[in-house]
Amino acid sequence: SQQGEEDPQALSIQEGENATMNCSYKTSINNLQWYRQNSGRGLVHLILIRSNEREKHSGRLRVTLDTSKKSSSLLITASRAADTASYFCATGGSNYQLIWGAGTKLIIKP
Amino acid sequence: ETGVTQTPRHLVMGMTNKKSLKCEQHLGHNAMYWYKQSAKKPLELMFVYSLEERVENNSVPSRFSPECPNSSHLFLHLHTLQPEDSALYLCASSFLVQDTEAFFGQGTRLTVV
Numbered sequence: 001s002q003q004g005e006e007d008p009q010a011l012s013i014q015e016g017e018n019a020t021m022n023c024s025y026k027t028s029i030n031n032l033q034w035y036r037q038n039s040g041r042g043l044v045h046l047i048l049i050r051s052n053e054r055e056k057h058s059g060r061l062r063v064t065l066d067t068s069k070k071s072s073s074l075l076i077t078a079s080r081a082a083d084t085a086s087y088f089c090a091t092g093g094s095n096y097q098l099i100w101g102a103g104t105k106l107i108i109k110p
Numbered sequence: 111e112t113g114v115t116q117t118p119r120h121l122v123m124g125m126t127n128k129k130s131l132k133c134e135q136h137l138g139h140n141a142m143y144w145y146k147q148s149a150k151k152p153l154e155l156m157f158v159y160s161l162e163e164r165v166e167n168n169s170v171p172s173r174f175s176p177e178c179p180n181s182s183h184l185f186l187h188l189h190t191l192q193p194e195d196s197a198l199y200l201c202a203s204s205f206l207v208q209d210t211e212a213f214f215g216q217g218t219r220l221t222v223v
Contacts, residue, residue, distance in 0.1 A: 031209050042112060042200060042214035050209055088153070096141060096206050097166070100153040 005101050006089060012107040019076040021104040023089035024069075031092040032065055032072045036085045037103070043088065046074075079108045113137040116201050116215035123191065124223055131186040131218050133201030139213070141206040142184040144176060147198040147217070159184060160206050191222045 007022045023032070031050045035043040049056045049065045049072070056063045062075040076083055086105045090098040114135045123129050135142065144156040158166035159178040173195075175187040184201055198219050202212040
């Protein structure tokens with residue numbers, strides 16, 4: 001069943017601009033994770049934020065989590081052409097399963 | 111390289127064929143997963159194995175049959191598939207603890223003709 005819903009479904013920006021993607025979910029969570037997928041390939045983990053955290057940084061990535069609104073955002077600063085990919089959020093609950101959204105397709109125009 | 115290897119990368123099979131997908135992880139993880147990814151849909155969890163025991167089967171048709179002979183290897187046996195089964199099949203592994211990430215293979219692009 002779908003838990004995370006990413007918004008927007010697709011995003012196209014100029015290189016150097018910032019890209020923001022949002023994820024909403026429905027049930028309580030232990031953590032929220034963001035993954036990246038290059039076309040037709042496997043997913044790569046980017047960042048995990050726990051339910052008691054509000055913000056986390058990793059390089060050019062900034063993730064926020066608002067558990068009261070059941071939402072998260074992923075900000076990629078100073079985008080590069082190589083950031084072109086699909087980005088997925090996944091929520092982790094009390095069991096071992098991750099529940100996924102349908103993803104945001106990000107295109108960085110050179 | 112993520113430490114999870116899937117073979118083959120591409121597979122075309124007829125509806126009457128039998129084939130198998132293979133996944134191998136070198137990360138010492140104790141849980142392995144099969145996911146199905148169709149266009150514009152969320153990842154669908156098909157099977158979960160923990161310590162070689164199947165712990166989850168999300169109502170997957172019996173034409174998909176998983177096998178986990180040891181903690182490093184996972185197979186997905188396919189028979190009498192339908193065209194709607196065409197998708198990217200992803201294998202992943204992780205430690206079976208909270209707040210841990212999953213590591214994915216590159217996937218097998220399956221086309222059923």
